[in-house]
Amino acid sequence: QVQVVESGGGLVQAGGSLTLSCAASGRAFSSYAMGWFRQAPGKEREFVTAFNWNGGTTNYADSVKGRFTISRDNAKNTAYLQMNSLKPEDTAVYYCAADRRGSPYPYTTPKEYDYWGQGTQVTVSS
Numbered sequence: 001q002v003q004v005v006e007s008g009g010g011l012v013q014a015g016g017s018l019t020l021s022c023a024a025s026g027r028a029f030s031s032y033a034m035g036w037f038r039q040a041p042g043k044e045r046e047f048v049t050a051f052n053w054n055g056g057t058t059n060y061a062d063s064v065k066g067r068f069t070i071s072r073d074n075a076k077n078t079a080y081l082q083m084n085s086l087k088p089e090d091t092a093v094y095y096c097a098a099d100r101r102g103s104p105y106p107y108t109t110p111k112e113y114d115y116w117g118q119g120t121q122v123t124v125s126s
Helices: 027-031
Strands: 004-007 010-013 018-024 033-039 046-051 058-060 068-073 078-083 092-099 120-125
Touching: 004 092, 018 033, 018 092, 018 120, 033 068, 033 078, 046 068, 058 068, 078 092
Parallel strands: 010 120
Antiparallel strands: 004 018, 018 078, 033 046, 033 092, 046 058, 068 078, 092 120
16 A cells, blocks of 8 residues: 655645645556645635656646646655745645556546545645
């Protein structure tokens, strides 16, 4: 069983930055496609960004394009989400997910992912 653990959430003012980390166990991390999702109170979980198994293809939600960047460090079994120019509407619990099939396409729907972290809270104050 692969474990996924997010960290790095917190409270930040609008316009500020945060970097989330996602540590995944298992030797096969470098072959996983990875994604970030978020869920605000009373709303469904929504796609934020993802990359395919080798990081060569990325996908971003329109709402975060140009502000968020996904990356990975295979040596550390860790994926990152750099969030800049944060807005109050970015407030949510952020989840990291792993697609063990190593899909060549970074999927945008939660059902395509096999392993999930517990989430980390990001709160952006106005």
